Amino acid sequence: MSGNGVVIIGGGQAASQLAASLRENGYAEAIRIAAAEAVLPYQRPPLSKAFLKGDVAATNLLLRAEDFYSRNAIDLALGDRAVAVDRQARRVRLASGGLLPYEHLVFATGSRNRKLAVPGADLDGILDLRSLTDAEMIKARLEGLVRVVVIGAGFVGLELACVMRALGADVVVLEAADRPLGRAVSPEMSRSLLEAHTASGIDFRLRTTAARFHGASGQVIAVETADGARIDADLVLMGIGATADVELARDCGLAVSNGILVDAHLTTADAAVHAIGDCALMEGPRGGRKLRLESVQNAVDQARCLAGSLAGRAKLPDSVPWFWSDQGDRRLQIAGLTEGYDKCVVRGDVGCGRFSIFCYAGDRLLGVESMNQAADHMIARRLLASSVVLAPEQAADASFDLKSLVVTAGKITAEA
Ligand SMILES: Cc1cc2nc3c(=O)[nH]c(=O)nc-3n(C[C@H](O)[C@H](O)[C@H](O)COP(=O)(O)OP(=O)(O)OC[C@H]3O[C@@H](n4cnc5c(N)ncnc54)[C@H](O)[C@@H]3O)c2cc1C
Numbered sequence: 001m002s003g004n005g006v007v008i009i010g011g012g013q014a015a016s017q018l019a020a021s022l023r024e025n026g027y028a029e030a031i032r033i034a035a036a037e038a039v040l041p042y043q044r045p046p047l048s049k050a051f052l053k054g055d056v057a058a059t060n061l062l063l064r065a066e067d068f069y070s071r072n073a074i075d076l077a078l079g080d081r082a083v084a085v086d087r088q089a090r091r092v093r094l095a096s097g098g099l100l101p102y103e104h105l106v107f108a109t110g111s112r113n114r115k116l117a118v119p120g121a122d123l124d125g126i127l128d129l130r131s132l133t134d135a136e137m138i139k140a141r142l143e144g145l146v147r148v149v150v151i152g153a154g155f156v157g158l159e160l161a162c163v164m165r166a167l168g169a170d171v172v173v174l175e176a177a178d179r180p181l182g183r184a185v186s187p188e189m190s191r192s193l194l195e196a197h198t199a200s201g202i203d204f205r206l207r208t209t210a211a212r213f214h215g216a217s218g219q220v221i222a223v224e225t226a227d228g229a230r231i232d233a234d235l236v237l238m239g240i241g242a243t244a245d246v247e248l249a250r251d252c253g254l255a256v257s258n259g260i261l262v263d264a265h266l267t268t269a270d271a272a273v274h275a276i277g278d279c280a281l282m283e284g285p286r287g288g289r290k291l292r293l294e295s296v297q298n299a300v301d302q303a304r305c306l307a308g309s310l311a312g313r314a315k316l317p318d319s320v321p322w323f324w325s326d327q328g329d330r331r332l333q334i335a336g337l338t339e340g341y342d343k344c345v346v347r348g349d350v351g352c353g354r355f356s357i358f359c360y361a362g363d364r365l366l367g368v369e370s371m372n373q374a375a376d377h378m379i380a381r382r383l384l385a386s387s388v389v390l391a392p393e394q395a396a397d398a399s400f401d402l403k404s405l406v407v408t409a410g411k412i413t414a415e416a
Pocket residue numbers: 009010011012013014015034035036037043044045046047048080081082083108109110111129130131156245248276277278279293294295296297299322323324325326
């Protein structure tokens with residue numbers, strides 16, 4: 001050992017979890033976090049939900065209290081972005097000029113929002129949401145807000161639309177695809193969400209996007225859509241997805257595409273360098289499909305696994321991916337990865353908004369989307385983690401007791 005310990009680049013969910021899990025695993029070397037944001041690591045999910053609504057204060061978003069880091073000898077360089085990595089010398093240069101030597105380097109740089117490059121995109125009042133600072137900027141504009149246009153009906157876009165509507169604004173959502181959450185959920189789930197959100201007063205314009213923004217005195221006043229409509233707006237919120245933050249990794253010669261390429265042990269081609277969380281593009285088990293996920297579960301799970309490896313207790317990330325999103329007063333939960341399904345069966349009552357959609361490839365269950373059905377979601381995670389078979393007919397039969405199948409399946413410890 002060099003005695004230089006671990007340097008983590010990024011100060012978010014994955015970084016904080018990795019540092020905590022390293023200490024839990026008895027790792028005794030130095031741990032240093034270089035964080036571009038000037039605040040202690042915090043949870044992002046409430047930013048588009050309870051925080052914007054005013055139900056949660058910024059101090060309650062912190063993942064761990066300040067003294068947790070000092071008590072555990074975790075050095076935080078807050079507001080000090082890592083600007084270069086010298087892999088030969090094994091050290092990281094910070095914007096402040098500081099140099100951090102490492103034995104192991106971990107990229108936990110997260111992702112960045114996509115921007116829409118159309119005329120007028122730099123007008124005041126066009127905002128997006130990734131950080132606490134972004135959320136505070138949106139919050140500062142909420143008073144007297146009348147008309148909001150949300151661009152993009154992905155998870156964050158829809159959550160923002162629901163919050164804005166709940167706060168009393170007229171909300172129009174523009175979506176380029178023919179349904180909301182088109183890349184993430186089944187058509188049945190999209191349809192249910194579209195109906196529920198439309199009933200709450202949100203106006204959806206599908207198969208179109210913003211072609212330009214109109215302003216007056218530097219402030220956005222309207223959005224012109226690709227099909228020529230003009231929609232008045234006091235505030236425009238962008239939710240058009242994110243890309244992995246890979247620049248620094250690429251600049252130091254690591255392989256990147258839509259993520260920093262790591263093997264199943266979260267290690268790059270350089271054995272001293274790793275990547276976890278949103279920024280990591282992980283090789284699938286046994287050389288299978290590469291996967292990059294943007295979720296709290298993924299960030300936490302990968303951080304825990306890497307911590308085990310670095311502390312000498314190797315464990316591969318193997319848990320079933322899961323995700324949640326609050327859609328107004330509805331909670332959508334997804335267990336597993338549904339991509340590639342060829343059959344969906346519905347269990348429950350779509351009309352009253354309590355149901356689950358079981359997605360199959362042949363007879364193999366790939367994943368389950370649950371709406372206000374937390375019990376189905378928990379059972380789905382256990383089933384997917386086990387070799388127990390749930391036939392499509394059983395899933396569709398509301399009188400079939402799903403719990404009876406999971407008695408011997410693995411225990412679930414984490415809750416959304
Ligand atoms: C508005 C919003 C709502 C969300 N809702 C949900 C949800 O409901 N459910 C869910 O599962 N997930 C949700 N997510 C996703 C979830 O928050 C992320 O998947 C998770 O935060 C990923 O953790 P991470 O540590 O990989 O990245 P992040 O938490 O994004 O942290 C990365 C950090 O690295 C910093 N950084 C980047 N480059 C450098 C550098 N060179 N030097 C130093 N620091 C650097 C960044 O500034 C950032 O602070 C949401 C995300 C957002 C933005």
